[in-house]
Amino acid sequence: MRSLSLPLELVPATALRDAPVPRKRLEARDDDAELVRRARKRDRWAEEALYQRHVRDVLRVSLRLLARSTEAEDVVQDAFVIAFSKLDTLEDGAAFGAWLLRIAVHQVHRRYRRRRLLRALGLDRGQDDATLAQQVDPGAGPDVRAALAELEQLLSRLPTSQRMAWMLRCVEGQKLDAVALSCGCSRATAKRLIARADGWIQQHVRVAPPEREHE
Amino acid sequence: MSNPSLDRRQRQPLHAPLARLLEDPVSETRVRAIWSGIAARRGSRPQWRAVALAFAAGVMLAAAIAVLVRSGSEQSSPFEPSKALTVRETPLLVRGGNPVVPVEVAPSAGESAVELTDGSRFVVSPGARLEPLTNSGVAFVTKLLRGRAVFDVRPGGNRLWKVEAGPVEVEVVGTRFSVFHGQGSVRVEVERGAVLVRGAGVPNGLERLEAGNTLVVELEGAAPPASSVTSNLREPVRSDSRQAEAAPAPIARLEAPLGTTSNSVPPRSAQAPAPSKDLLAVADEARLTGQPERAARALEQLLAEDPQSPRSGLAAVTLGRIELELGHPARAATAFERALRLGVPQGLEEDLYARLVECHARIGQSARARHYADKYRARFPDGRRKHEITYWLDR
Numbered sequence: 001m002r003s004l005s006l007p008l009e010l011v012p013a014t015a016l017r018d019a020p021v022p023r024k025r026l027e028a029r030d031d032d033a034e035l036v037r038r039a040r041k042r043d044r045w046a047e048e049a050l051y052q053r054h055v056r057d058v059l060r061v062s063l064r065l066l067a068r069s070t071e072a073e074d075v076v077q078d079a080f081v082i083a084f085s086k087l088d089t090l091e092d093g094a095a096f097g098a099w100l101l102r103i104a105v106h107q108v109h110r111r112y113r114r115r116r117l118l119r120a121l122g123l124d125r126g127q128d129d130a131t132l133a134q135q136v137d138p139g140a141g142p143d144v145r146a147a148l149a150e151l152e153q154l155l156s157r158l159p160t161s162q163r164m165a166w167m168l169r170c171v172e173g174q175k176l177d178a179v180a181l182s183c184g185c186s187r188a189t190a191k192r193l194i195a196r197a198d199g200w201i202q203q204h205v206r207v208a209p210p211e212r213e214h215e
Numbered sequence: 216m217s218n219p220s221l222d223r224r225q226r227q228p229l230h231a232p233l234a235r236l237l238e239d240p241v242s243e244t245r246v247r248a249i250w251s252g253i254a255a256r257r258g259s260r261p262q263w264r265a266v267a268l269a270f271a272a273g274v275m276l277a278a279a280i281a282v283l284v285r286s287g288s289e290q291s292s293p294f295e296p297s298k299a300l301t302v303r304e305t306p307l308l309v310r311g312g313n314p315v316v317p318v319e320v321a322p323s324a325g326e327s328a329v330e331l332t333d334g335s336r337f338v339v340s341p342g343a344r345l346e347p348l349t350n351s352g353v354a355f356v357t358k359l360l361r362g363r364a365v366f367d368v369r370p371g372g373n374r375l376w377k378v379e380a381g382p383v384e385v386e387v388v389g390t391r392f393s394v395f396h397g398q399g400s401v402r403v404e405v406e407r408g409a410v411l412v413r414g415a416g417v418p419n420g421l422e423r424l425e426a427g428n429t430l431v432v433e434l435e436g437a438a439p440p441a442s443s444v445t446s447n448l449r450e451p452v453r454s455d456s457r458q459a460e461a462a463p464a465p466i467a468r469l470e471a472p473l474g475t476t477s478n479s480v481p482p483r484s485a486q487a488p489a490p491s492k493d494l495l496a497v498a499d500e501a502r503l504t505g506q507p508e509r510a511a512r513a514l515e516q517l518l519a520e521d522p523q524s525p526r527s528g529l530a531a532v533t534l535g536r537i538e539l540e541l542g543h544p545a546r547a548a549t550a551f552e553r554a555l556r557l558g559v560p561q562g563l564e565e566d567l568y569a570r571l572v573e574c575h576a577r578i579g580q581s582a583r584a585r586h587y588a589d590k591y592r593a594r595f596p597d598g599r600r601k602h603e604i605t606y607w608l609d610r
Contacts, residue, residue, distance in 0.1 A: 045421075052246075069240075132233070136237055136238070172234055207228060208229065
């Protein structure tokens with residue numbers, strides 16, 4: 001058996017069928033940068049590889065934030081369509097994942113605004129089908145289920161920015177810098193948003209904070 | 216009457232990140248559906264450049280059709296269809312003119328080789344079943360329900376070749392490779408050329424394998440493909456040797472070219488001394504036929520006889536998985552640790568560390584479990600199994 005490192009080498013589908021394959025070996029560390037470079041040239045395989053690599057994170061975050069599977073899927077589609085159409089504006093290809101997540105979170109924000117408007121008009125007919133309590137692991141005890149259901153209620157009463165920052169930090173376990181990047185704010189603002197949300201939540205549900213980050 | 220605020224105080228606190236308490240909501244079906252949506256949306260937003268290109272392509276296509284029609288009308292009757300157009304629609308046939316039909320080989324029979332009209336061929340190993348799903352001028356898609364098959368695809372063809380094995384898809388143009396759909400795993404091994412493997416369990420969802428590369432995809436929670444799988448194709452499924460011997464028409468016709476191939480092999484005897492490659496095959500066959508203990512013995516024999524073999528690492532991983540499935544976490548841990556020493560493909564390392572944590576947690580060696588958990592977190596800080604690791608440590 002030759003190299004067992006399974007190098008990821010991607011080629012356009014058309015090249016696979018019709019022409020000699022352009023040789024470019026991808027290393028794990030620069031995968032995203034290289035894939036972005038190729039995706040800018042409309043390399044469909046590179047686009048799909050980027051999609052396969054990041055879709056799970058984006059979908060998971062969107063689902064947790066929106067609690068509606070259909071809307072979350074729409075957000076993921078929007079995020080990738082926007083990202084692929086604006087790849088030229090991305091300076092550092094290696095930061096594709098964080099950039100994509102920021103686009104997705106922005107789209108989630110827009111959905112929230114739209115939902116609020118529809119609700120005010122009495123037109124919001126969407127059903128929350130992916131709440132924290134609905135996604136809880138089957139092995140979790142009734143205490144955990146009850147706490148998560150209560151947490152969901154508390155989160156729904158928070159301002160969108162606080163809710164999203166807190167969820168990214170305390171549900172998804174993102175680091176402060178990543179939360180700031182996703183929310184499009186400074187680290188200090190992200191910290192403040194999380195602290196405010198946490199102050200409200202801790203009055204009702206005990207949530208042990210994630211490990212402190214070293215400055 | 217219970218006091219809710221008191222209840223809350225008595226509750227254990229939830230520990231962030233809360234994601235570890237939640238199920239992973241992402242399914243492969245959903246991932247594929249979203250990608251289809253993205254592709255459709257991107258395709259429906261042509262920019263001016265794309266429109267211009269499409270216009271130019273349309274003009275060229277119209278010109279080509281005009282030339283084709285004209286040459287066709289000069290050479291043949293106007294009532295005959297153009298040969299140039301019908302050739303592309305022709306499905307692949309078995310050499311000799313028979314259609315491609317499902318191939319099933321009884322465990323006690325020899326390999327079955329099928330040669331196709333485009334020069335491609337595939338060899339189905341004993342105990343395997345292969346069904347064609349799509350066979351047209353542009354695509355040839357087969358499904359390997361179980362067992363091993365080797366594909367030798369003629370390079371340069373226009374057809375898209377695809378082999379499906381459970382949730383794993385292998386896409387290929389011109390190459391020689393084998394796919395083994397076993398109990399709990401799919402193994403793709405490329406001898407020549409390159410293939411693209413995609414699907415659930417594939418690292419990053421998509422991998423390109425080149426000659427010499429092997430990819431083992433573990434099928435999470437998969438039951439062994441039952442021999443009674445119903446088929447919507449032309450022939451009923453036959454699963455035992457007596458039925459296979461009595462198989463009429465299509466299956467028998469497919470086996471007919473066997474004599475024409477040089478690498479047809481007789482059925483293997485389990486007692487016969489076998490080199491490492493054969494021992495792996497014996498282990499695969501044993502797993503496939505629901506004999507995990509026999510598979511474990513074959514792998515142990517391989518590791519004892521040929522520890523320096525390049526396949527030893529993979530053999531140790533497989534042995535560990537079997538032991539774990541058999542409920543022997545201590546033995547599994549020993550096998551996995553051995554696999555680590557021997558070296559395994561990079562794509563398997565994450566799984567290996569995660570399983571080591573599980574094994575040691577199960578046998579109560581929390582220090583060892585923590586040791587491998589630390590290694591996992593250091594090597595895969597954003598690993599997909601980090602929540603699983605936490606679960607086993609907490610347990």
